[in-house]
Structures are given as structure tokens and as C-alpha cells.
Amino acid sequence: MTALLLIVRLAGERVAFPAEDVESVVELEGLTPIPRAAGHVAGLAALRSRVLTAIDCLSALELGSSAVTGPRDAIVVEMDGYPYALLVDSVEDVLEYSGEVRPVRTALDAGWRRVAKGVVDVEGDLLLLVDTGALLGGPTAVAA
């Protein structure tokens, strides 16, 4: 398979997102909290007159929650017509990948296991390929 991958740092790890899922990479500031929404929903963000629903990826991975202060790197994805911003630690690179996606063989934390699509071998490093939809859904998505 040949595909573009977006390499980001998330919860301290380098992971890959299918670049076709990603609309843009932005820096976000000042989220509007959404009381009573699911825990991994960090709030609303305005981006060029659009309202994005921001997802706290740490919390979606059940790895605690990130303290949101100051500008944050986020990747904008669109799912079912709604724009979302996934808050990540940092965005590293976009690269072309022509290897194969292999199934995950190692034991992962529950949160990672849920969002892992497979593993990709990028320049000698094994990275998790993230299922964007599963990440968005958050911890409750499995039950649903």
C-alpha cells in the first residue's frame, strides 16, 4: 500500500494517522468547555468561522486528561460531516509510506488497543496506525 501518513506525538508516543483523514493541522487556543459532554470532549474551538469539536486524545485513550492551557497543536478531521480537532502533543511530519500495515502483536493498554488499526514500519521505527473514528468516539464507543 502506498499512502501518506501524518506522524504526530500523542501521549508521549509517536503514532501515525492516515493523512487522507486529516484536513489540516492547526494551532488552537481558548476552548469553550461543553458541560456534561463526554469526558474526552475538550470543548468547542472556532476556526475560520467554523466550530470544531475538540477531542482530548489523552482522555480518549484513557490515559488521564491533558491540562489545556495555551496554544495546542491539533489536527482537524471531518467525520460524518462534522469537523473535529484532535488535540495532540505535537505534529512531526508527513511522509509517504509504501510498506504494509501489520496487525498489532504486542499487548497494548486498553485505550490504545481500541484505536489501533495496525502497526507501520516507518524508517525503522514501529508506529501505531491510529483509527481516527475510534479515537473520536472515545472510551464509550466500544460499548455503543
Added chain:
Amino acid sequence: MEDLLNEFIAETRDMLEALGGEIVAWEAAPDDRARLDEIFRFVHTVKGNCGFFDLPRLEALSHAAEDVLADVRAGKRGADHRLVSAVLAVLDRIGELVHALETGESISSADDGQLIEALSEKHEPVQKAEAGGSVASLDSRKAIRSIRLSVDLLDRMMSGVSDMVLARNELARRLRDCPGDMAVESAFERVSSCIAEMRDAITRTRMQRIDNLFASLPRMVRDLSGELRKQVTLEVDGGDVELDREMIEMIRDPMTHIVRNSIDHGIEPPEERLKARKAEAGTLRVCARQSGNQILIEVADDGRGIDGEKLVRKAIANGFMSPEQAERLSPAQRTALIFEAGISTAAEITAISGRGVGMDVVRANIERIGGVVDVESKPGHGVRLTLRVPLTLTIIPALTVSAGGQHYAIPRSAIEEIVRRKNAMVRVEMVGGSHVVTIRDKRIPLASLAGVLGVEERSSASEQSLIVLKPAGGDLYALAVDTVLDHEELVVKPAAPLVMAAGLYAGTTLADDGSPILLIDPSGVAAAAGVVLDQNDLEKLAAKAPEEVARRETTPALLFVGLDGVKRTIRLGVVERIEDVAAETIQMSAGRLRVAIGERILPLAGAKVVPEQKVRILRLTDGVAELAYAFREVIDMVELGPELQPATCAGEISGVTLISGDQVEVVDPYWLFGAHAHDAGDARRPVCALPADDPWMNNILRPIIENAGYRVVRVGQNEAAEADVLIASAEAEAAAPAEGKLLKIRSHPELAHENDDSIYRYDRAGLLAALSRSTASKKG
């Protein structure tokens, strides 16, 4: 070829739509040549086109219909009910086939033959006298400069323009942050106004006359009433009201359902109607009108009304409520049960409606588009359902508020009123762990927005504002917010499912300052807060209330701003109501300002000159006399305490009091009525009865009597029996009334005989003296 076929499909569909009402009208008046020709032309066109496109089924159907209609046109056959039904059936089939052409479905051709058979059924040829020479040129289809556009394209344009508006707002904000260059600012102003104009135009392209929705009603009513053997007259009004196209589609199903229900359950069969002394044919009134940012659609029938008892029994049987709960329902609440799932009044399930899925779905659909549906029922007299829907789906007027340091928007359509918590008319009590607020003696449950959202309140309770909400289909409740910020028109976007899952929000939007704002869903918040007032608590409150009222030595009063901009207050007891009156109805006449309201003229206080534009008036009454008091606006309802600084001299203002730290003038009703109302109350004036048929008395005598302060009524009117004076011509025989009341008038100066007690008609002094004597004798 493909394009041509699409054109044919679209044209046929348009024609069919336009024809819907015509056909029913034609049935009602089979002699209406114009309508017949219209229908004939349609089938003829379809037939012609079918040959061209090689569509044999359509051709056969339209050909058969054309033949029959040609016969009718030639007077060989009459347009009876059966024939019309058969033609309708064929037209329906044509519609289905055209739709199938478009979507590529297939429709069984099995019963085409039957439809054609039904047309050609052997009837006795009916000879009809042809109205001579009425075959005018009927090419009424006007050439309209228009093009066909795909709706998707329009939608894309609309969303593009919405984004543009938001982008403009953002730019405006940036410009405000770094002010400076005038040239840039004026250029921006220009862009800004262009965008506003554009938004307007695009919004209008999406508008459709609600006629589009109403056009299918005549046909539906006809079919349903035929099927149910009822007679129904349909009255449609307000078809020219315009509504967002999408909105029309959203209310199509609910409307259909309501109409079906009315005919099926509401309007009685003819026998029953006759028994109930109603016209044999029921009336179904459908009307639409615009009211501010909302469209009101009313569907009213004059049928049997909703049987609240039956609904209650059903609700209890379904376990929806306990008999104890049911007992406490008000009649309106009983009627509103019709909107609850699984409750339907029909004794038996019919094919038309009455499966118990219906009105709950109607309500859900209307609520989904931000609308409200209300029901009013008068047993025996009919039901009126009112749908209130916003003009468009995308731009809604909203109130922004803050709670827990964050801003939220509340759709204005759900807001009934806004009051300050520290207002003296507002009392908050704790009952069984939940809050209840009493606003002007009305108790409603109270929820705190911050509480529902699980955030911290940022202002002390007394600083809070209470927003009284009427969620779609639900009961009133008050929502406490920290502060009320502003009214804004917001471009609302659907919120992501993750946000909607909270159940509290209706959408998201950007406020004018560019920050995202959540739009509150009043029904969702009500459900989350559990604002249902237990009736037991209410009763406890009711028992407690009177002593409290007695303890407070205050009177409710209305706080308002006078035409001169001064804050005044007046005791609520003398205010009968508040009305808007046009400036033209106010005139300086006979030495003072007066306002004409309906059939009456009232003295007008509160203004010194005729206002330039319409004003609001308070209608005041002391129980007998009435007068109007012009003012600018109502501020609030307040409690007037005993503390009053009296005015230095008696006048319109009795003194000054302190309300929320402001000095407020207190209007003195005693002085007002004393000064203005001496000629106001009809009831105080003596009444004089004149013969109805005497022109001299009515034209010449009447003004003199009226000038003397009498109210003139005519003999034979009910009031005449109570008249203080009865005037009669001495020459005419009048029934002798009570002593001292009759005043005879003769037309000749000389007395007719010795005991003549009549007065010569032009003896003004004598007349007036006699009048005052009569009144005095009555009073004495």
C-alpha cells in the same frame, strides 16, 4: 435525449402539482369550463410527449383520460363524482409513473387496465346545455422568467453565505482590535453591506410560498372525507406566507397528520352533526401567518373536540400516570395528553389514523425544527392546533446569557419572559429539595442553568436573572442564569453527535465576538433538571400563600416609562389592559385629547400633544368610568410599599417612591379620574330614549339632548326600558311609561287642548328645563 426526458418529468410534475386543487374545484363545479380545459390540456400534453418518448403506459392512460374529458367537453358526458374519481386515479397513476421514471423504480402495470376501465364505464349520456361562446382563449400560463435550479446548489450557496457572514464578523473583530486606516474601514463597510444583501437574496431564494404545502390539502380532504363518508369544507388562508423551503418539507408530514386526525376523529359524520345542531358539513380551517420571526400555522376544525376524560382513562390504563395524578390535571393538561406517545382517542383503529402513533410524532417533528405545537379544544365545538415554527432553520434569534463564567445562547422562541430575581414580585422557595419560584402569583419550577450544567454559579442568588421558558410542548419553568447579555441573530450549525449526546444543546454557533457558543435546548435542560412540580408541593404552597400575602403591606403596581421619559408607577388594580394604538386614532377634539378604541372614545391622559407615532396606552378603569393613559414602555411589575413622599400639590402625581434605588413618580388614579373622566363613563350619563323612526328627532333634536349630557338610545332597544326620559311626539300614540319620564313634543306652537303638557319643538329653554326636571324626579 436524457435532458429532454428530465425536462418532461419536471414539467409534468409541476403541472400535476398545479392541477391538484383545480381538479377538486372542478368536481365542485363541473360546469366550470376553464378548469376542465386546464385538466384536459394536461392529459393532452402528457399524451403528446409520451408518444415522443416511447412511454406506452403513460400514453395509454393519458389517452383514455383525454377521451373521456373530450366527451365531457363536448357535453356528451357529465362530470359526476365517479368520473372525477376515475380521472383522479389516472392522474395519480401518471404522477407515480413519472416519479418512477425519475428514480428508475418500476410500478406494476397490472391495474392500469382497471383504471382505464373505470373511466370508460358506461354511463347514460347526460345532455348538458353548453354555455354558449364561453370558450375563451385560456392560455393563462404566464411566461415567468425563471430557471430550474437543483436544490443542492441552493443549499450550498446558503451554507456558503452563512460562512461568509461568520468570516465577515471575524474580520470586523480583527479590524476593531487594530483600528486605524479609514480607507480600509470604509472598504470593509462596503463588503459588509454587500454580504448582508447577498444573504438576504439567498435566503429569499430558499423561501417558498406556503401554498406549496397547502396545494395538496384540497385533494387530501376530498379523498379522506369521501372515504370516511363525512362532509368537510376546507378553508385555506394565508397561502402567500413565505417560509424556508426546507422548513416546508419538515412540516409537510406533521400537517398531513393533523389534517387527517381532524377529519378522522374531530369532524363528526353528518348525522351526528345534525343531531348536535351543527351544519351537516364540517369546516376545516387552515391558515398561516407570519408573526415576527415565526410562522404560525393553525388548523382548526369545528368537530367534537378532544375528549380529555378519554385521554386520561387511556393514560391511566397505559400506566402513563396514576389516577391520583390524573385527577389533578387541568383541562388544558388533559387535552395536551394527546401529544404523549401511545395515547389516541379513537375508539377504534381506522386506516386513516388512530394507531396511537401520531400526535407524539407530530410534536417531535415540530420540535426538531425549533417549533412549538399547541392544542386547544372546546368539547363539542372543535379543536385548534397551532404550529409555531421559525422562519428559517439556519439563522435564529437568541438571547445570550452567562452561567459559570461561560456564555450560552437560548432560542428566543422558547422565552416567555425575563425577570430579575430580586424583583419584589418574584419569590423563590425551597420545596422538598427543589426550587419553586412565584412570579405574580404564578408558581413555576425553577432550575439553575449552572446547576444543570454542573458548573459553579458566579453571581449571588439575588443578582441572578430568571428566564421563564416554555419548551416545545412542555410546561413553563424558570431558568436561573448569572447574567443576561444580549439579543443576537445567530447562524446556528448542527452540533457534533458527541455534543448532542449531552442532551442539553440544540446546536453550536459563533457569537459576534468570534467565540463558539452552545445553543441551549430548553426541553433538554428541563428534562435534565427534572423540573416537574409535584402537585402535593403545590398544594402546600397554596395553603401557605394567603397569610403571606396578608403580611405584606404592598400593592402590586406597574412600573413604566411615560411619553416624557420619566419613570412612573401606577397601581395594577386600576389597569385593565395594555394596548397599542395608532397615532391616527388620537385627536385633539372638543378641547382635549381623545383616543378612539374600537367603537369607543376615551379621554387620553399621559400626553399633552398628539403623538407622532403609535403609542401604547394603559386602559384604566375605576369600575365605572374608563380612560386611557399613554406611555412609552413597561419596565416591570413591582410591589408598591407604604413609603411615599407626597407631592407638593394635588395633581396627576400623588408622590414619589423608591423602587430599586430609583425615584419613581406614583400616578394618582383618584386625581386622574376626577380630572379626566367626568365625561367618560357612559353609565353615569342619564339616558334619553327617542323614537327610532322620527327623522326630526334623530337629526335635529338629538344633538341638543346629547349636548345636555344625555346618552341617546332608541325606543325599542333594551336600554330604552331603563331610560331616564322618553321623548315622544305629542301627535303619536306612545305607550305610557312611568310617571314623570315621558316628555311630549308637539310640532305646533299652540297648545292643542287645555291639559296639553307637551312642549313646542323649538322651545329650547322649555325643553332643557323639562329634561332636567325629568332627571331630577327620577333621581329623587
